[in-house]
């Protein structure tokens with residue numbers, strides 16, 4: 112089980128949270144102007160990184176706020192969490208990527 | 211290839227079973243192939259087999275980064291069925307089930323298909339309506355399906371708890387009698403042996419590290435065992451599809467997640483069918499060794515780690531015990547995880563890509579095992595003819611632009 116650091120509440124068990132997938136996917140500024148390929152990119156295409164990954168979590172059984180986490184998808188190590196709107200902490204080099 | 215039969219067994223018994231030949235060669239990679247399949251799981255091996263058998267392609271390599279039967283092919287819970295809702299899915303999964311039914315004879319390898327019947331339980335009025343609708347849709351597509359009420363479920367699977375006082379009572383179930391289970395690693399080994407006999411080079415411990423391209427067309431791969439040229443490349447890499455796609459500059463609508471399974475200690479035969487519940491989220495069958503084989507949903511977070519969180523196991527065992535109180539003292543022996551490639555519409559992608567000569571077969575998510583033969587058969591056609599077979603044409607990458615999604619969350623739900 113992951114121990115996730117909520118920026119407001121501190122470290123809690125994963126069961127208190129819900130996952131929100133890839134972080135930093137910006138909503139289109141002018142949706143009416145989007146081509147089909149751009150909609151596909153926004154709605155469906157995902158980076159699915161193997162290694163350090165910026166992702167959203169919701170502290171649903173706590174403060175009920177969304178925030179971002181940097182986690183390694185191979186080792187499950189969590190590097191840090193940060194509030195919505197903040198810049199992500201500097202990512203470690205991708206050395207930990209491979210098994 | 212030595213044909214397996216009762217006579218070969220008898221002959222080898224005379225020499226103490228010391229002279230069985232290897233089931234497939236382990237060749238060094240050639241400098242060039244007509245087709246390279248990336249990924250030596252069931253789907254990749256089946257693709258190679260049908261390419262050689264149905265389309266006469268002989269110069270094929272299957273590149274596997276690990277060993278055969280080390281990935282999802284031997285990590286799933288072996289359920290086989292074809293009772294999907296939409297016409298497109300019913301067609302491709304039913305093609306697969308029909309291939310399953312003749313597979314042991316076709317590849318001269320016992321895959322131990324056991325058509326013991328698959329129940330998909332309904333626990334609410336919504337479930338019941340959806341289940342009945344799916345039964346009718348299946349029948350219209352020529353897929354066998356029946357609706358059972360709660361008493362019918364109890365008759366079919368006597369150990370199930372249909373008490374009305376359960377938190378989520380069993381109200382009925384769909385039944386596909388032709389569904390069941392198969393021996394998963396036999397599928398990898400059997401396809402490997404049959405493909406090898408047709409000249410396919412199966413190269414293990416060979417990880418692809420790059421896709422070489424020239425003028426928008428593939429020219430080969432870089433691997434941990436050197437560069438290999440290829441005219442066409444079929445990627446069948448399941449959880450690692452996005453990693454390979456990135457090497458070729460392609461974006462996929464796929465996220466990789468752990469899917470966990472577990473087995474109990476072996477017990478006497480107690481359940482002779484497959485029971486699945488999307489609502490309380492567990493599925494159970496019993497292996498020939500006597501172990502209860504169980505699974506449920508994915509871990510929510512992205513991962514490439516082949517392991518998940520324990521609370522997911524706790525949750526599914528809670529569901530299991532409500533359905534089968536008789537299992538309360540059974541001890542669990544092992545749990546493990548595989549990395550599944552989930553797609554937004556819970557349907558696969560078998561498709562050309564913007565890169566010429568590069569094809570993807572991925573996105574089977576939690577339910578790929580049952581589709582192994584059909585997936586390989588369709589993908590072989592796609593690679594050979596350079597265009598999809600009508601069975602897999604709807605499962606193109608372009609559907610995420612056109613919006614023609616094939617939403618199978620209901621039928622795929624927990625179904626693996």
Ligand SMILES: [Zn+2]
Pocket residue numbers: 117118119120121170173174175176
């Ligand atoms: Zn919080």
